[in-house]
Amino acid sequence: MKQIHGVLLLTVVLSTVFFAFAASQNSEAQSMMGMCSMMNKAPKDVTIKPASSQIVKVGQEAAITLLIKDKTTNKPLLDAQVPIMIEHGSSMSTMDMMGSMISAEEIGQGKYQVKFTPDKKGVYTIHTHVIPDGKSMMSMMNNHMDVGVIAK
Numbered sequence: 001m002k003q004i005h006g007v008l009l010l011t012v013v014l015s016t017v018f019f020a021f022a023a024s025q026n027s028e029a030q031s032m033m034g035m036c037s038m039m040n041k042a043p044k045d046v047t048i049k050p051a052s053s054q055i056v057k058v059g060q061e062a063a064i065t066l067l068i069k070d071k072t073t074n075k076p077l078l079d080a081q082v083p084i085m086i087e088h089g090s091s092m093s094t095m096d097m098m099g100s101m102i103s104a105e106e107i108g109q110g111k112y113q114v115k116f117t118p119d120k121k122g123v124y125t126i127h128t129h130v131i132p133d134g135k136s137m138m139s140m141m142n143n144h145m146d147v148g149v150i151a152k
């Protein structure tokens with residue numbers, strides 16, 4: 001009986017630790033890492049192309065514009081959700097995310113814009129995900145691309 005209680009207790013402790021971990025801010029970065037390593041192939045339903053300079057200035061707010069199109073029709077993708085995470089460094093090299101996930105703002109004609117201020121020189125990775133209008137959250141797993149930016 002004592003042994004069973006021990007096992008139960010261990011299970012409770014382990015799941016508490018697990019949930020605490022999953023609930024921590026780091027979980028977003030962790031799931032990003034999974035997405036990146038697994039999904040570092042061309043987005044399935046869309047195309048994502050930088051439509052502004054990928055060279056930006058340190059200490060100055062940069063506006064990065066991405067042109068997103070429907071892969072099948074080649075038409076600009078409207079009303080999509082575009083969750084973004086910005087990493088200090090090249091893709092998955094540092095896992096040092098600047099804040100948590102943010103949404104790129106739709107500015108029309110398939111263009112989505114994200115603003116950030118680089119605080120030091122070097123490479124930044126814009127981890128970009130697309131959820132086409134009407135699709136489930138899960139579709140961002142298949143529609144992910146890393147866009148590199150250099151701060152000078």
Ligand SMILES: [Cu+2]
Pocket residue numbers: 035036091126127128144145146
């Ligand atoms: Cu990525």
